[in-house]
Structures are given as structure tokens and as C-alpha cells.
Amino acid sequence: MTAIQDGSGFDQFQGLRKELIELIERLEGVVRGAGQPTLAETVAELRGRVANDTFTVLVAGEFNAGKSTTINAMLGQKVLPASGNPTTAVLSVVRWGETEQGFLYRVDTTKIDGLDEAAVPVAVQDLTRHITIDSQSDGPNTWGMAEIRWPLELCRRGVDLVDSPGLNENIERARITLEFVNKADAVVFVFSALQAFSESEQKIMEEHLQMFCHDNIFFLVNRVNQVDEDDVENVKAGVRARIRERWDVGDDRLIFVNAQGALKGRQNGDPAQVEASGLPVFERSLEHFLTTQRARLKIVPPAAQVQTVVATTRDAIEDVLGLLDRNRKELADKYEQARGPLERLRQDRALIGRSMDNHLAATRAQIQEQARRRLIQAADLCLSWGHEVERSNKVTLNVFKAKENMNLLAEEMTEALGNRVRQYLDDWRKGELTDLIRARVEDLEAQVGEKLDMFDRDLEDIRVSIFEPAGIAEQRSPSALNRGLSTALGLFVDPGSALVGAQFGFKDMLKGVLPQLALAFGIGLLGFGPGVLFAALAGAGLIRTLWKLDKLNKSIVDTVADAVAKKLRDEAPEMARLISDKIYAEFAKQQRRVDEGLASAVAEVDEKVRFALGELERHEESSEQTKSELKAHRRTLVEIDQRAASVIKQWALS
Ligand SMILES: Nc1nc2c(ncn2[C@@H]2O[C@H](COP(=O)(O)OP(=O)(O)OP(=O)(O)O)[C@@H](O)[C@H]2O)c(=O)[nH]1
Ligand SMILES: [Mg+2]
Incomplete structure (x- = not known):
């Protein structure tokens, strides 16, 4: 299941990255040859950083906005738990895997960059049972993070998508999300079209996002299908105006979608429904951003x-x-x-x-x-x-x-x-x-x-x-x-x-x-x-x-x-x-x-x-x-x- 067809930007990026890695390898050899082992260690670390390149995209927002549904729509299947109640309890990382696999990490592990011994394999269809709020409500949490390996094209190109708990629902869970903000290379903030950019959302964004990556934020306004049809353009204009009053953001970063429609369209194999959901516009925009920004941050x-x-x-x-x-x-x-x-x-x-x-x-x-x-x-x-x-x-x-x-x-x-x-x-x-x-x-x-x-x-x-x-x-x-x-x-x-x-x-x-x-x-x-x-x-x-x-x-x-x-x-x-x-x-x-x-x-x-x-x-x-x-x-x-x-x-x- 792939949503992004045009990979030329990614390919160019990967080409340059490969070239850079080769350069660094040669450099390491030369530095050692010149009798500078300490400097060579530095170069080796640099190599590791460039080679081990993942770009982390955090999907954040208030509860029920549709964060998990958006990621599910990208995956084409209901993988992450999503429902009308506050749902997502832990950070869930979606990253590349040839085959679909789930892993759980215990609360005390903080590793987010790949598998370690602490990972407990779990069937993908059982994930929901473990990482929803209800499953964790009695007694202390067992699981601190979930990882889903999935053959998603975007992930194959080195992108990790991270689903996060809603921001306005529970202090501890909000903290989990906010502490992750400065580890993320980009943030997709999901709003509900019915009440987008509320005062509490504005506050959160100003206090936690503005400081870090002004350039690296997507405003994804979800649930457009729930707006009265005659009122859609009106609502969109209002949301745009409200957001732009405070954020300098172009149409490529402020996108209206119906994540639920996109998910259904992909589940039913109905491309027209997918297109109509607006999600592909977001996916393309994200890809473009990842190509240019990622290079700026990870290559230059x-x-x-x-x-x-x-x-x-x-x-x-x-x-x-x-x-x-x-x-x-x-x-x-x-x-x-x-x-x-x-x-x-x-x-x-x-x-x-x-x-x-x-x-x-x-x-x-x-x-x-x-x-x-x-x-x-x-x-x-x-x-x-x-x-x-x-x-x-x-x-x-x-x-x-x-x-x-x-x-x-x-x-x-x-x-x-x-x-x-x-x-x-x-x-x-x-x-x-x-x-x-x-x-x-x-x-x-x-x-x-x-x-x-x-x-x-x-x-x-x-x-x-x-x-x-x-x-x-x-x-x-x-x-x-x-x-x-x-x-x-x-x-x-x-x-x-x-x-x-x-x-x-x-x-x-x-x-x-x-x-x-x-x-x-x-x-x-x-x-x-x-x-x-x-x-x-x-x-x-x-x-x-x-x-x-x-x-x-x-x-x-x-x-x-x-x-x-x-x-x-x-x-x-x-x-x-x-x-x-x-x-x-x-x-x-x-x-x-x-x-x-x-x-x-x-x-x-x-x-x-x-x-x-x-x-x-x-x-x-x-x-x-x-x-x-x-x-x-x-x-x-x-x-x-x-x-x-x-x-x-x-x-x-x-
Ligand atoms: N009508 C409509 N419903 C949606 C849309 N997106 C999500 N939903 C529904 O809204 C509910 C909440 O969606 P989730 O994806 O669980 O929301 P979330 O932001 O992950 O919520 P938390 O994990 O609790 O923070 C689910 O029942 C979804 O099916 C949409 O675009 N349109
Ligand atoms: Mg969720």
C-alpha cells in the first residue's frame, strides 16, 4: 500500500546521502592514515549519524481530533486504535518493515530509534488491546511505547511516523507527547474542522511548538466531512484566517482532510473516495517537505x-x-x-x-x-x-x-x-x-x-x-x-x-x-x-x-x-x-x-x-x-x- 507515487525527490536525497556517506568513509581512512585516531573517531560518529538517518514526524493534537485515524488512512488499514473516546495511551511509532509486525516496549525503556532487547513482539491485530487508555486504566501502565513495522513507502524512505496521546485529556499523557516534540523533526498538528485552532490549541502550539520548528509544522484540519456541506467553504476560510492571524503558513502546510473517508476509501479500494478525502494532498506535501527540509537538516x-x-x-x-x-x-x-x-x-x-x-x-x-x-x-x-x-x-x-x-x-x-x-x-x-x-x-x-x-x-x-x-x-x-x-x-x-x-x-x-x-x-x-x-x-x-x-x-x-x-x-x-x-x-x-x-x-x-x-x-x-x-x-x-x-x-x- 503506497500513497506516494512520485519519489524523485526522495531518490535525489538518498543519492546525495549515499555520496556523503562514501565521502565520510574516505575521509575516515585519510584521517587515520594521517595519524589522527581521535579525529577519526569523530568522523566515524558523523558517518553513523548520516547513515542512521531517520526523519521523525510526530502526529499531535487534542484528543479525538483524528490523529490515529490519519495514520491508519496512510497505512490503508485500521492498525492503530481509534475511537470516539480518548484512546491513544502511548507513543506509537510506525516505521518501515517488509512485513507487518507489532512490538511493545515496557514503560521504563526510552529507546525510540529501533528495536532492542526490551521489545516484546505482538500481533498487529492485538495492539489495540494493549495501547488504548482503557487497557491501561487499572494500575500502572505496563507499556511505554508501541512500534509498528509496516511496508509503507514513506517509511521505507526513512521516515518514522509517531502517533501520540491527545493533548488536552490527561496531564501525564500530554507530557509524553510534549516531551517528544523536541525529538521530532516535523510535527503534524491535527485539528477538528468543527473547532479548529481553539484557544487551548493555540496555547499549546505557542508554548511548545513555536520555539522549536516554526518551519516544520503541518496544520491538518480533519473531519471536514462533518461540516455542513453548504458551510464548508465558509468554515475553511474562517479556520485559515484564524490560523494565519498567528502563524505564517501557506496552503502547502494548511490542509483540510477527511481522514475517515480516506481510510474507508483505501479499505474499499476506491481511489475516487481517497482523492476526495484530501489526504493525498497532505501526503504529497509531506513528501515534498521531507525531501527539501530533511536534506537541509540532515545533509548540509x-x-x-x-x-x-x-x-x-x-x-x-x-x-x-x-x-x-x-x-x-x-x-x-x-x-x-x-x-x-x-x-x-x-x-x-x-x-x-x-x-x-x-x-x-x-x-x-x-x-x-x-x-x-x-x-x-x-x-x-x-x-x-x-x-x-x-x-x-x-x-x-x-x-x-x-x-x-x-x-x-x-x-x-x-x-x-x-x-x-x-x-x-x-x-x-x-x-x-x-x-x-x-x-x-x-x-x-x-x-x-x-x-x-x-x-x-x-x-x-x-x-x-x-x-x-x-x-x-x-x-x-x-x-x-x-x-x-x-x-x-x-x-x-x-x-x-x-x-x-x-x-x-x-x-x-x-x-x-x-x-x-x-x-x-x-x-x-x-x-x-x-x-x-x-x-x-x-x-x-x-x-x-x-x-x-x-x-x-x-x-x-x-x-x-x-x-x-x-x-x-x-x-x-x-x-x-x-x-x-x-x-x-x-x-x-x-x-x-x-x-x-x-x-x-x-x-x-x-x-x-x-x-x-x-x-x-x-x-x-x-x-x-x-x-x-x-x-x-x-x-x-x-x-x-x-x-x-x-x-x-x-x-x-x-
Ligand atoms: N466523521 C469523521 N470522523 C472521524 C474523522 N477522523 C476521525 N474520525 C473519528 O473520530 C474518532 C476519533 O478518532 P481518533 O483517530 O481515535 O482520534 P485521536 O486524535 O487519535 O484521539 P486520541 O487518541 O484519543 O487522542 C474515531 O471514531 C474516528 O473514526 C473524520 O475525518 N471524519
Ligand atoms: Mg489516537
Whole structure:
């Protein structure tokens, strides 16, 4: 069953990817041949990344929008559970398989990129039983993820489709989806045409998607068949206008479909019905996007990385060629002298790592404390917010008896309070929290920046003493350290990171951390999201308390405000921890990159000398053969460089 006929874009992409992999393999050989094993490891990792290329498309949206039905329609069969009740309980990955197969992963496995030992095979028709909400409702969840192998053309071309739990139905399940957002390369947000782009959807999109991949979102408006026929154009125009008021999105990314019709059409082998459903338009648009964007994200950065490594290796070859002209004994003495300083640099690296660790731990604690304080402040303000809401509310709060009425009012009240809390915390994020992080980064820069500069100077001294003994200490730009850093940084640059381009600096590091702030924040606040807060409070007995109000002689406003405040106080420590953990994780990632960069800068120098010494020893008399091998490598590098440039150019022009 394949929906996409025109695969030329994919084929071109695959062709380039293959070429890039070959280039990287050659490069790895050359780098090893030039005596740079550490750099060669980096190249090997790069190869793995390009070879192991999957593009993950997350299908997200509120419950019942038709996410699972959309994927089923693409598969041509009802594979994923879909029904009118909240249904999907876990992330379900659809990926390529020659034959249809299902797997389940236990809750504690987090692996999403392929099978591992934890996978439990399950018949496809039995999947529904295991991964619907009902099946998981009693007791703790057993399964954390499902995987479906399916002969879908799109998947064969390296795309994983991920079905996700609805966003507005349960905090835990929404969290599963939202945490996955930044792992996805693209997001398909499914709406219902009957109420597309509701306020809660807008909030979710702004808080969780806008930060990451503005370019990589599809707006899929489903259920068009449920709109009154005479009204369809009108409804579509309204939805388009509402979405475009906030998002700059063209017709290729804003598509109306009837997923149910598409599924039925494919099940019945009725191409006209499929075409009429609008789904093929979406599938073609997705394919086009995957062809162009995927290349941009998955081909261009690694190709640029190849060029960085080429430049580094060419320098290394020049250095080694120089060393090979030297007297072995003299070089051995030089190396002996450099050993101590090199060892000290290794220790410096460890020291820098430790002081970054300490700084980071302090930052984490400060963020956590600030978050906790702010949450408690919000709790303290709940009561007065409640009364403001009451005054500005059209509905009178105290004159009713009917329970439904009371519930409705309590719900409105909760919603309004939830909004106030979110606003209050959002102001904090934009103001005080951002300031704190900025100050911490500057402080870190002051503390470590100097040590890094010193490291750089010491390394350069060693380099000069070994490679340029005649005193022609021509400083290379960029320095060895900066080369090391950009090599390490470039390798780890991921889509969504602000570090693309891989020029190291603490300011860039900050840029990389700040977008994460919104995610950290969104997750921490989820409990106060639209629709969720009231459900949580109702579950915690708010309604029962309200019913007893007559006896308690307390107003609804006070009761609801108290309940919200209590929830805030109860959850403040955990929410504060979540927020600070998220930010910390992002900092820690950057720090690892710096650490790798320092290590490879030292290794680069060390390995060149050891290589030259080894060659001089091996050949006793003459190193001519090694030299001519190195020169051949140098020529190969020129060629690799040109081909990498051409790979980049093909996408820059497309
Ligand atoms: N009429 C009509 N019904 C649809 C359409 N798409 C989905 N449905 C139905 O709506 C119900 C919900 O669809 P699902 O695909 O389960 O929705 P979901 O977004 O995956 O929901 P959760 O997993 O609960 O978050 C199912 O009964 C579908 O058959 C559509 O385009 N038109
Ligand atoms: Mg579903």
C-alpha cells in the first residue's frame, strides 16, 4: 500500500546521502592514515549519524481530533486504535518493515530509534488491546511505547511516523507527547474542522511548538466531512484566517482532510473516495517537505562538518610532513619535553570540567529555588486573583442552587485562575528567570573564559615548540583549541539547537539554552493548562467540597482559589525541580561539547608527534614513502572538500 507515487525527490536525497556517506568513509581512512585516531573517531560518529538517518514526524493534537485515524488512512488499514473516546495511551511509532509486525516496549525503556532487547513482539491485530487508555486504566501502565513495522513507502524512505496521546485529556499523557516534540523533526498538528485552532490549541502550539520548528509544522484540519456541506467553504476560510492571524503558513502546510473517508476509501479500494478525502494532498506535501527540509537538516550540516575535518586534517598533514624532515632523536627529545605540558593541559581540562560542573550545580539550585518561590507567590495571590475574576465576570457567583450550575461556574473560575497563574509564571520566565540565566552564563564566562584562553595559549606554545622550531611562530587561525571545539560542537549540533554553524562561544551557549527554557516551563506548567486544572481539582474532591458550601458558609471563589493555591503549594517543589532539571540538562549538553573539544585539541597535537616519531622509527633511513602517502592523502582531501562543497551547493540552490 503506497500513497506516494512520485519519489524523485526522495531518490535525489538518498543519492546525495549515499555520496556523503562514501565521502565520510574516505575521509575516515585519510584521517587515520594521517595519524589522527581521535579525529577519526569523530568522523566515524558523523558517518553513523548520516547513515542512521531517520526523519521523525510526530502526529499531535487534542484528543479525538483524528490523529490515529490519519495514520491508519496512510497505512490503508485500521492498525492503530481509534475511537470516539480518548484512546491513544502511548507513543506509537510506525516505521518501515517488509512485513507487518507489532512490538511493545515496557514503560521504563526510552529507546525510540529501533528495536532492542526490551521489545516484546505482538500481533498487529492485538495492539489495540494493549495501547488504548482503557487497557491501561487499572494500575500502572505496563507499556511505554508501541512500534509498528509496516511496508509503507514513506517509511521505507526513512521516515518514522509517531502517533501520540491527545493533548488536552490527561496531564501525564500530554507530557509524553510534549516531551517528544523536541525529538521530532516535523510535527503534524491535527485539528477538528468543527473547532479548529481553539484557544487551548493555540496555547499549546505557542508554548511548545513555536520555539522549536516554526518551519516544520503541518496544520491538518480533519473531519471536514462533518461540516455542513453548504458551510464548508465558509468554515475553511474562517479556520485559515484564524490560523494565519498567528502563524505564517501557506496552503502547502494548511490542509483540510477527511481522514475517515480516506481510510474507508483505501479499505474499499476506491481511489475516487481517497482523492476526495484530501489526504493525498497532505501526503504529497509531506513528501515534498521531507525531501527539501530533511536534506537541509540532515545533509548540509554533516557536509559542512566534513569540510571542517578536511581543513583540520590538511593542517595535520602539513605539520606531520614538517616533522618527518626532522632528526628523529631531536624530535624525540622535543616530545619528551612537551609531555609534561601536555599532561598539564589534560589536567587543566579536568579542572575546567569540574569548575563548570560546580557552577552548573549552583545554577540549577538557584533556578529551582527561584521557581519554587515564584510558585508559592502565585499561590499567595490566588485569592485576590479570584476576586478580580469574580468582579470582571458576567455571571453572578453566589445565586444558584443547581449543581450543574455550580460546576460550570467552578470550571470557569478555575480556568480563569489557571490563566492568571500561567501568565504570572510566564512573566517570570521572560523576566527574572531569563535574567538569572543570562547572569549565570556571564558569570561562567568570567570564571572559565580566562581558563580557556590560558589553555589555548599553552597549547599554542606547545604546538609552536614542536612544529615550528626555527622560530617562525606563525600563529594559525583559528587556534587549535577553536578547531577542536568547533569539530566537537559541529558534530553534536542537532536540529533545534541554536549552535548551527558551530562557532564556539558562551554567548552561543546561552542562545542554545534559552529556547529550552520554554519547554522546561511548558512542562512544569502543564497542570495549569486549559481544561486540565479543573479536571485535576475535580478529581481531588473540589466538587464535593463545593456541594457542601451551604454548610461551610464559604463562597465559590474562595473555595476554588484555595484549591488552586493548595495545588500550587503541593506541587511547587516538584514543578520547580522539573523546570530546573530541564534547563540543567541543556546546559550539561553544551558542557559536554566543550569538554570533548578540549580533549580533542590536546589529542590532535599529541597524535601528530607520536605518528611522526613512529614513522621515523619504522623507516630508519628514509621517510620518503610515508611522505608520498601523506601527499596522496592531501590530494584526496582536496577532492573530498570539493565534493562536500558540491553536496552543500545542490541543496543551497534547491
Ligand atoms: N466523521 C469523521 N470522523 C472521524 C474523522 N477522523 C476521525 N474520525 C473519528 O473520530 C474518532 C476519533 O478518532 P481518533 O483517530 O481515535 O482520534 P485521536 O486524535 O487519535 O484521539 P486520541 O487518541 O484519543 O487522542 C474515531 O471514531 C474516528 O473514526 C473524520 O475525518 N471524519
Ligand atoms: Mg489516537
